Amino acid sequence: MLTVKNIMKNNFQxxxxxxxxxxxxxxxxxxxxxxxxxxxxxxxxxxxxYLFILGLILTTSIMILxxxxxxxxxxYNGHHTKQVKRGLVYGFYLFVVSEVFAFISVFWAYFHxxxxxxxxxxxxxxxxxxxxLNPYAIPLLNTFLLLSSGAFITLGHHALLNGNxxxxxxxxxGTIILAVVFTVFQYIExxxxxxxxxxxxxxxxxxxxxxxxxxHVIVGTIFITVSFYxxxxxxxxxxxxxxxxxxxxxxxxxxxxxxxxxIAVYCWGSSGAL
Numbered sequence: 001m002l003t004v005k006n007i008m009k010n011n012f013q014x015x016x017x018x019x020x021x022x023x024x025x026x027x028x029x030x031x032x033x034x035x036x037x038x039x040x041x042x043x044x045x046x047x048x049x050y051l052f053i054l055g056l057i058l059t060t061s062i063m064i065l066x067x068x069x070x071x072x073x074x075x076y077n078g079h080h081t082k083q084v085k086r087g088l089v090y091g092f093y094l095f096v097v098s099e100v101f102a103f104i105s106v107f108w109a110y111f112h113x114x115x116x117x118x119x120x121x122x123x124x125x126x127x128x129x130x131x132x133l134n135p136y137a138i139p140l141l142n143t144f145l146l147l148s149s150g151a152f153i154t155l156g157h158h159a160l161l162n163g164n165x166x167x168x169x170x171x172x173x174g175t176i177i178l179a180v181v182f183t184v185f186q187y188i189e190x191x192x193x194x195x196x197x198x199x200x201x202x203x204x205x206x207x208x209x210x211x212x213x214x215x216h217v218i219v220g221t222i223f224i225t226v227s228f229y230x231x232x233x234x235x236x237x238x239x240x241x242x243x244x245x246x247x248x249x250x251x252x253x254x255x256x257x258x259x260x261x262x263i264a265v266y267c268w269g270s271s272g273a274l
Contacts, residue, residue: 016081016082016083016084017081017083017084017087020073023066023069025062025065025066025069028058028062029059029062029063029066031058032055032058032059032062033055033059034055035051035052035054035055035058036051036052036054036055036056036058036059037055038051038055039051039052039053039054039055040052067226071230071235075235080242085240085242088242088246089242089246092246092249096249096250096253099216099253100253102212103209103212103213103257103260106205106208106209106212107209107260107264109205109208110205110206110209110264110265110269111264113125113201113202113205114202114205114269120200121200121201121202125202125269126202126269126270127199127200127201127202130194130195130199130200130202130203131194131195132195132202132206132266132269132270133189133193133266133270134270135262135266135267135270138185138186138188138189139189139262139266140262141185142182142185142186142189142258142262143258143259143262145178145181145182145185146178146182146254146255146258147255148174148178149174149175149178149179149182149251149255150251150252150255152170152171152172152174152175152178153171153172153175153224153248153251153252154171154248155167155170155171155174156168156169156170156171156172156174156175157171157244157245157248159171160231160236160238160241160244161238162238163238165231168231169228169231172224172227172228172231173228175224175251176221176224176225176228179217179220179221179224180221182217183214183217183218183221186210186214186217190207202269205265206265206269209261209265210261210265213254213257213258213261216254216257217254219250220247220250220251220254223246223247223250223251224247224248224251226243226247227243227244227247227248230243230244231244
């Protein structure tokens with residue numbers, strides 16, 4: 001018998017958690033990431049990079065579609081309850097912790113090789129025959145750019161909380177511009193470098209550390225850009241903006257890692273050659 005009680009029981013769940021619907025994106029992005037990794041390995045072995053480009057395009061497209069579904073669940077369907085939001089925050093913090101340990105492993109390899117240099121590299125750091133980059137040229141400029149971007153994103157965050165859309169735009173646009181300029185200078189630095197990733201353990205650890213950070217800068221730039229797009233489209237408010245705050249925390253994490261890189265890899269790591 002169809003009663004009001006039965007209708008309410010069928011249409012409303014008795015718990016505050018979001019049980020997601022079936023989605024094709026997890027399995028599809030698994031295949032696209034597989035193609036991208038295999039394509040990258042083949043490219044490093046001298047083959048063309050078509051498979052890597054295909055995997056990158058597929059991964060980017062699937063991420064856009066997947067995030068669009070998440071945005072619809074949160075903004076239009078109302079699935080992100082208080083408990084769901086708390087879970088998203090905890091999950092993001094755990095993700096940042098995992099990123100910290102990823103960089104710890106890189107720094108561990110760097111200090112392990114540099115504090116007590118082996119005989120194979122001349123018992124010196126930097127190794128004999130390797131000319132390190134000048135830390136007070138592009139690296140110092142990039143430090144200024146990233147610290148400035150951190151100030152801009154903080155400005156945008158506080159303006160968003162106060163309902164000031166003009167300064168919110170200024171903060172996010174300034175951050176995106178500085179991030180792009182940083183990436184361009186990083187590319188120029190790599191192009192002008194006198195050593196490569198295969199030039200002893202110095203080149204390997206240098207490019208592994210700075211390259212991993214550069215990848216995070218690119219991801220963070222995309223993160224901030226998507227957040228800015230959602231602000232423009234009025235998809236967030238000063239009460240509900242977990243995604244915005246997550247992108248800001250991620251960007252500050254990138255800033256802090258760069259400070260450690262600048263001091264340890266650029267300044268201290270090249271001090272023996274200066």
